[in-house]
Amino acid sequence: MHLYLLFLAMAAATVxxxxxxxxxxxxxxxxxxxxxxxxxxxxxxxxxxFVAATSATSLGVLLATSVLAFTVLKFMGAAYLVYLGVRLWRAPEFKLTGEPAHEASFRKRFIEGLSLQLSNPKAIFFFLSVFPQFIDPERNYLTQFTTLVxxxxxxxxxxxSIYATFSSRAKVWLTSDRGGRAIRRTSGVTLIIFGTILAAAKQ
Structure with a gap:
């Protein structure tokens, strides 16, 4: 699969x-x-x-046959990653509270996460502009699409899960300005780097 390791790294950085x-x-x-x-x-x-299935599927044929479409989406994706990185670097500190609350149901938390992701512009733009570029037009589209998704x-x-485990063990640090700033700036720099790499990638 075309540049699978790069996709893995970029997807991990985005998540x-x-x-x-x-x-x-x-x-x-x-x-x-x-x-x-x-x-x-x-x-x-x-x-x-769900976002991947509705956002990226129809772009496969277009990107396989149009160099212009590939180039436009490539630079859109790269620009978005750099923009996201700069925004994270410059964003105000996260204000996370550690106040205890009653246990919420699995169903309620699932619906909350699903609703949030369906309206998350980061995920939508990733699957629209970054994701399709890792599909090799000379190989089976469905297999590659399924594997990447x-x-x-x-x-x-x-x-x-790592965030959740880390959060439960580093509650004091995470709720501090220093902890939020460290996470935010590290992620910002990472996204800027991968945006630059994406801009230099070839079809």
Missing amino acids: LSPGPGVVMTITNALRFGLRGTIGGILGIAFGAL ITYAFLVVIIH
């Missing part, structure tokens, strides 16, 4: 970057504990599958 989903996972971990994050994480992962959803589960 890892602080956004609505990450904030929700961390907040749920601080409020409900590790078990209270499972429903939300699975909701976000399932939402990613499942990879992305798997990364969502793994990375958000």
